[in-house]
Amino acid sequence: MSFMGKTQTVRRTAHSGCRASAGASSGGGSVLTPELRTAVEEFLQEHKVVLFMKGNRQFPQCGFSNTCVQILNMVQVPYETVNILENETLRAGMKEYSSWPTFPQIYIDGEFIGGCDIAIELYQSGELKELVEKALVS
Amino acid sequence: MVPDATQRYKQLLYYASKLKPLAPEYHVQENKVVGCVSQVWVKPSLGEDGLVYFAADSDSQLTKGLAALLVEGLSGATPSQILRIQPDFIQLLGLSQKLTPSRNNGFLNMLLLMQKRTLALFMEQEKRRKLEESSSASLGGSPGVQSAEPSGGDAEVAGTSNGSKEDPSGSSSGGSTGAAQVHSVNGNNGRPIYTGMKEKLEAGLSPVALEIEDESHQHAGHAGVHKGASETHFNVKIVSNAFDGMNVVKRHRAVYQLLQEEFANGLHALSLSTKTPEEAGVSKS
Known part of the structure; x- marks a missing residue:
């Protein structure tokens, strides 16, 4: 089953009554069920570079997401994108998983790297290319 | 352990x-x-x-x-x-x-x-202190000048920050929030997210410099933000000793953690610049 498919079935078993779209971690319960967490972990293990973004690489739907797409394109690395606009559960779940309230979110080799500002910094310093190359050979 | x-x-x-x-x-x-x-x-x-x-x-x-x-x-x-x-x-x-x-x-x-x-x-304590300071500074004249509560005098201080009132004494009286110098572009006319952010960042990071710019207009109408919302996207530059020893992700997380309430109330995205005084070339105060 595709990652999106998996995370969308998880939605039915997720904690009910959460305002997933607001992603309010200070409020009620957790959206990040063990099943969702596992699905995310597996996906991150399968793909070396993942961008959780708004829209997709052909049609980014936010300036910050677009910037990340452009940066990853320039680094010339194969990467997966996940459109969190298509899935409110995932959108809220990833905020918890990453302890990061915003998108885009970049993962390299299963590790959270940062958002757009961090991607820009790392790209400019050359670190991003290094991280990516290290991940590809690991 | x-x-x-x-x-x-x-x-x-x-x-x-x-x-x-x-x-x-x-x-x-x-x-x-x-x-x-x-x-x-x-x-x-x-x-x-x-x-x-x-x-x-x-x-x-x-x-x-x-x-x-x-x-x-x-x-x-x-x-x-x-x-x-x-x-x-x-x-x-x-x-x-x-x-x-x-x-x-x-x-x-x-x-x-x-x-x-x-x-x-x-916050409550800071507000009380500011009120005490500004009343003892005896500006006289109209009670409406300060950020104080509408009824003037020794009004009840609310438990959480009174977002709708702006605090003009921030930059001039200097001493009340430590060394923070606040430069706010785009003017401050009592916007709750902006105010909340400023107070929390000052309280949580004791910044040497803090700039908060509302860039919502640059993102109006983009996906995931409901149309017409203001105070959704901000550019924040912070210079603080608190960032010493933290990598970038940790620094950003520290900021996000302070602003959870704002994120729950409509704040959507932040462009962050998080530097220590040395990195910013500013003298430690």
């Missing part, structure tokens, strides 16, 4: 038994941890020394133990130390496997509530 998981569990119960009880009058809604299976209350208080001390209670032994752990660990810290704690220490305690997901969640929420109440308490 206690090596065996079962032993850790027993230790928790031991802590529970030693926790001083919290007087029933503090078993109120604002002190109650949300998202916890049992009932848990936490109450911070500011000591004379400016440090935060906690008291807590619960109707279940296990959660009492967890609360006691937090009380022990966090009492005697400064407000900004408390606010800067990242939840990942929970992993370090090695309890996560022994606790069910909802217990883990409850523990996290306990920490979050403690941070939230600490912040509220700290």
Whole structure:
């Protein structure tokens, strides 16, 4: 089953009554069920570079997401994108998983790297290319 | 750290038994941890020394133990130390496997509530101090000048920041919020998100420099933001000693943690610049 498919079935078993779209971690319960967490972990293990973004690489739907797409394109690395606009559960779940309230979110080799500002910094310093190359050979 | 998981569990119960009880009058809604299976209350208080001390209670032994752990660990810290704690220490305690997901969640929420109440308490104190300072500065004339409450004089200070009123004394009187110099572009006319952010960042990071710019207009109408919303996207530049020794992700997380309420109330995105004074080429003050 595709990652999106998996995370969308998880939605039915997720904690009910959460305002997933607001992603309010200070409020009620957790959206990040063990099943969702596992699905995310597996996906991150399968793909070396993942961008959780708004829209997709052909049609980014936010300036910050677009910037990340452009940066990853320039680094010339194969990467997966996940459109969190298509899935409110995932959108809220990833905020918890990453302890990061915003998108885009970049993962390299299963590790959270940062958002757009961090991607820009790392790209400019050359670190991003290094991280990516290290991940590809690991 | 206690090596065996079962032993850790027993230790928790031991802590529970030693926790001083919290007087029933503090078993109120604002002190109650949300998202916890049992009932848990936490109450911070500011000591004379400016440090935060906690008291807590619960109707279940296990959660009492967890609360006691937090009380022990966090009492005697400064407000900004408390606010800067990242939840990942929970992993370090090695309890996560022994606790069910909802217990883990409850523990996290306990920490979050403690941070939230600490912040509220700290804000209240800061407001009181500012009022005292500005009234003793005796500007005379119209009472409407200050950011003070509408009824003037010694009005009741609300528990959480009164978002709709702007604080003009921030830059001029200098001394009230420590060394923070606030340059705000785009003017401040009492916008709640902007105000909330400014206060929390000042309280939590004691910045040497802080700039907050509303860039919502640049993002109006983009996906995921409902049309017409303002105060959704900000550019924030912070220079603070608190960032020393933190990598970039940690720094951003520290900022996000302080602004959880804002994110829940419509703040959508932040462009962050987080530097230490040395990195910014500013002298330490």
